[in-house]
Amino acid sequence: MEDNPQSSNYVDWPDEMDFPGGGVVVMNPNGPTDFGIGKYAASFTDSIGGCDMSFTDTAARGYAYKADDPRDVEYKFICTFEGIDPGNGMSISARTGHHTSDNCCQGFAYMFNVDPNTNPAEFRFRKEMWHVSYHDSPEGHFTHPVANFKLVGHGKVGMGFVIYNKPNTTDRVVLEGWFNPNPTADITNWTMVKRIEDFPGNNWGNDGGQCDGDSDQVGTWSGPQNRTKTNSTSGSVTFEKISFREIDPTRALDDTGGSGSQPPPPPPGGGGSTPVTVSPVITYAAISPPSTSVGTTNPVGPLGRVSRQIGQRLTNAMVCPDFNARYGPSGWERDGDTATQIGSTPCTGAGIDTKPYPDGLQITTYWSNSANACIAPGLATGTTGTNDNDVTNHGGRILKNPKIHLIFWGAEWNSRTLAPTMNQIIGEVRDKLLNTDRRYFDGIQQYGSPGYPQWGSTGTGTTPGTGTGTPTTTISEPLPFCIITNIPVSRDTFGITGVQATTMILSEELVETQTDPYVGNGFGEGGGWWGIPQSPTDPIRDIGDTPCDIGPNDTPDEYPDGLVVMAYWSNSHNNCITPGIHASDQGNSTAITYHNGRVMKNPVLRLIFWGAGWTTQTNPTKAQVISEIQNKLLGTDAVFFSGLNQYSGVGTPVYGSSCQNSNIPYPSTGTSTIQSAVNVIKDSIESGLLPLKTNSTELRNELYIVFMEKDRRGFHTDSNNQLHEFAGVHTAFKPSFTIPGS
Numbered sequence: 001m002e003d004n005p006q007s008s009n010y011v012d013w014p015d016e017m018d019f020p021g022g023g024v025v026v027m028n029p030n031g032p033t034d035f036g037i038g039k040y041a042a043s044f045t046d047s048i049g050g051c052d053m054s055f056t057d058t059a060a061r062g063y064a065y066k067a068d069d070p071r072d073v074e075y076k077f078i079c080t081f082e083g084i085d086p087g088n089g090m091s092i093s094a095r096t097g098h099h100t101s102d103n104c105c106q107g108f109a110y111m112f113n114v115d116p117n118t119n120p121a122e123f124r125f126r127k128e129m130w131h132v133s134y135h136d137s138p139e140g141h142f143t144h145p146v147a148n149f150k151l152v153g154h155g156k157v158g159m160g161f162v163i164y165n166k167p168n169t170t171d172r173v174v175l176e177g178w179f180n181p182n183p184t185a186d187i188t189n190w191t192m193v194k195r196i197e198d199f200p201g202n203n204w205g206n207d208g209g210q211c212d213g214d215s216d217q218v219g220t221w222s223g224p225q226n227r228t229k230t231n232s233t234s235g236s237v238t239f240e241k242i243s244f245r246e247i248d249p250t251r252a253l254d255d256t257g258g259s260g261s262q263p264p265p266p267p268p269g270g271g272g273s274t275p276v277t278v279s280p281v282i283t284y285a286a287i288s289p290p291s292t293s294v295g296t297t298n299p300v301g302p303l304g305r306v307s308r309q310i311g312q313r314l315t316n317a318m319v320c321p322d323f324n325a326r327y328g329p330s331g332w333e334r335d336g337d338t339a340t341q342i343g344s345t346p347c348t349g350a351g352i353d354t355k356p357y358p359d360g361l362q363i364t365t366y367w368s369n370s371a372n373a374c375i376a377p378g379l380a381t382g383t384t385g386t387n388d389n390d391v392t393n394h395g396g397r398i399l400k401n402p403k404i405h406l407i408f409w410g411a412e413w414n415s416r417t418l419a420p421t422m423n424q425i426i427g428e429v430r431d432k433l434l435n436t437d438r439r440y441f442d443g444i445q446q447y448g449s450p451g452y453p454q455w456g457s458t459g460t461g462t463t464p465g466t467g468t469g470t471p472t473t474t475i476s477e478p479l480p481f482c483i484i485t486n487i488p489v490s491r492d493t494f495g496i497t498g499v500q501a502t503t504m505i506l507s508e509e510l511v512e513t514q515t516d517p518y519v520g521n522g523f524g525e526g527g528g529w530w531g532i533p534q535s536p537t538d539p540i541r542d543i544g545d546t547p548c549d550i551g552p553n554d555t556p557d558e559y560p561d562g563l564v565v566m567a568y569w570s571n572s573h574n575n576c577i578t579p580g581i582h583a584s585d586q587g588n589s590t591a592i593t594y595h596n597g598r599v600m601k602n603p604v605l606r607l608i609f610w611g612a613g614w615t616t617q618t619n620p621t622k623a624q625v626i627s628e629i630q631n632k633l634l635g636t637d638a639v640f641f642s643g644l645n646q647y648s649g650v651g652t653p654v655y656g657s658s659c660q661n662s663n664i665p666y667p668s669t670g671t672s673t674i675q676s677a678v679n680v681i682k683d684s685i686e687s688g689l690l691p692l693k694t695n696s697t698e699l700r701n702e703l704y705i706v707f708m709e710k711d712r713r714g715f716h717t718d719s720n721n722q723l724h725e726f727a728g729v730h731t732a733f734k735p736s737f738t739i740p741g742s
Contacts, residue, residue: 010041012042023240034228036227038070049106054105055211063222066224082236091114108128108219109227113126129217137175138203145328170655174195174197176192250657320391332398369447398450476734481731482729500564507640512542514601514603516599527596544569600650605705606704609661629655634653681704714727
């Protein structure tokens with residue numbers, strides 16, 4: 001915040017504020033008092049639809065006011081509470097609009113609240129479904145050891161609220177509450193006091209239908225205001241070092257997009273150069289491989305005993321990672337000194353004779369409150385118990401969708417032939433427990449919805465802290481990709497710029513790649529759908545080529561929400577079509593024919609933003625491109641892909657993930673861009689910016705989209721080694737990847 005924030009264009013200040021200077025702001029509440037922060041906060045009037053805002057339309061659109069309002073944000077400040085009325089706490093709200101009328105749907109908000117008069121301080125998350133209709137989150141009120149005091153009269157503390165849409169999902173929102181007990185002593189000492197998720201079926205709220213939404217509507221859209229409020233009629237709250245910024249939830253705090261040129265953002269008031277010590281709580285389990293069999297009816301061999309131990313410790317850790325409450329409250333466990341976890345008595349011995357899953361995986365049972373018994377989902381219920389065996393939530397963290405990393409300690413693992421071997425254990429965990437038999441974890445969803453563990457990696461070590469090579473395999477598949485510029489070449493000059501130019505170019509390359517991934521025959525697999533070219537510059541005719549990208553039908557089309565696309569050829573219409581806008585039926589055609597090769601029916605899109613320029617460039621920004629693709633092209637305007645079904649059942653792509661890669665430099669202007677783009681894709685996968693799918697079926701469904709920086713020109717060479725400029729291009733390459741621990 002500026003030293004003199006009173007005239008800021010990003011804050012809507014009420015009359016009850018004083019501005020003593022130095023970036024300090026004092027709120028003197030007299031009943032409900034709040035200020036709002038946002039990109040357009042000072043000029044904002046009403047969200048789209050105002051008090052009659054439709055949740056369904058807003059969720060489909062992705063924003064309540066303007067498309068470039070920040071959605072995923074971190075909002076932090078230092079504050080001092082003095083004389084605030086008991087029972088009137090302070091709330092930080094996000095993704096909201098005006099709250100000036102009753103029964104007003106633009107008043108939807110997610111909130112992080114604190115009561116500064118309780119000892120210890122008490123927190124909660126709330127959802128305001130509409131103004132005025134408040135709902136506490138299912139987690140309810142909570143405290144945290146870092147705030148074990150009354151805030152009123154204590155002095156300066158730090159408050160923070162982080163909210164973002166969960167990556168790789170379309171309907172889940174993550175909320176985090178943060179606290180700093182003494183920012184004067186250490187402004188970097190921030191602790192996340194709780195992290196929760198909202199999702200359909202979470203039953204957080206019951207009256208979203210009033211605003212044309214689900215009863216427990218999830219607010220996945222951006223809003224024009226982010227508010228700080230108290231209902232107190234006396235006292236004051238002094239704010240300083242107010243920090244509000246948009247975040248990328250796919251990146252870590254120190255993630256620089258691969259270039260190393262961008263320092264990690266400092267905390268509020270930090271100078272950016274002060275080292276920050278990260279001290280995470282690491283969850284681990286030690287497993288000793290036995291060499292003997294135990295059991296009666298169904299003997300459990302050495303490999304089965306290892307898989308049983310891993311399953312038991314994994315379910316225990318996911319619902320109660322800190323069962324001794326060493327670093328904060330524990331999670332789901334029983335009260336008592338012994339047998340506190342879901343995998344302990346009465347379930348410790350209850351699974352010895354449990355039959356394995358059909359693929360041979362041996363597991364043990366764990367306690368289920370809802371079944372009142374020890375269970376192994378997919379197999380028979382084990383020992384029954386009483387309500388005394390039920391576990392309860394003690395307010396601590398759980399591990400949601402944790403990544404599993406196996407460490408094989410000792411050089412013996414590299415040459416071990418006695419069961420279980422390293423590869424046997426990897427197979428039991430990666431391919432069975434976390435894959436074909438993942439239903440084993442269905443029963444723990446009753447304990448805070450921890451989700452399902454994910455495969456991470458493996459390693460071996462001969463001494464603590466060292467690692468050596470692990471068994472590897474090589475996977476090699478043709479990978480289709482597109483390169484997209486923001487510069488329509490001369491034949492495509494429609495006066496369209498910014499993100500609309502990007503989606504216009506992308507839409508053509510995307511449908512062409514889905515129907516003809518290799519641009520004709522390639523890699524010994526035949527070809528997709530293409531025809532005889534009508535332009536001498538085209539090697540073949542893809543469905544987006546002439547006449548659909550040049551000539552009398554050469555006009556980009558715009559959907560009502562502003563998404564711009566290009567038409568493509570339809571055999572069944574004998575015409576260029578843009579479903580949802582125009583699809584004039586002129587009969588049938590065989591202009592595009594099938595060549596017995598590969599198509600991509602529902603590819604997973606991996607977006608790569610190439611270069612450091614994407615960090616600061618505008619019109620389009622990286623966030624704008626992602627939003628247009630995820631929320632419009634693949635969302636509200638997915639009808640665009642409906643005409644592709646005639647081509648071997650091709651359908652709508654699926655959004656996967658995005659990254660920014662600045663490791664690979666751009667080639668010199670006037671030279672081919674293709675190989676450099678290939679290097680960008682390979683580097684993004686090998687450096688971990690994008691996932692590497694470890695089986696051929698999944699890898700073949702990945703479609704990589706490389707977005708060049710604004711005003712960068714793309715070039716490729718033809719079969720005669722002639723250089724041509726392109727607005728967008730699609731092709732494929734066949735790399736090899738080494739997969740550890742396979």
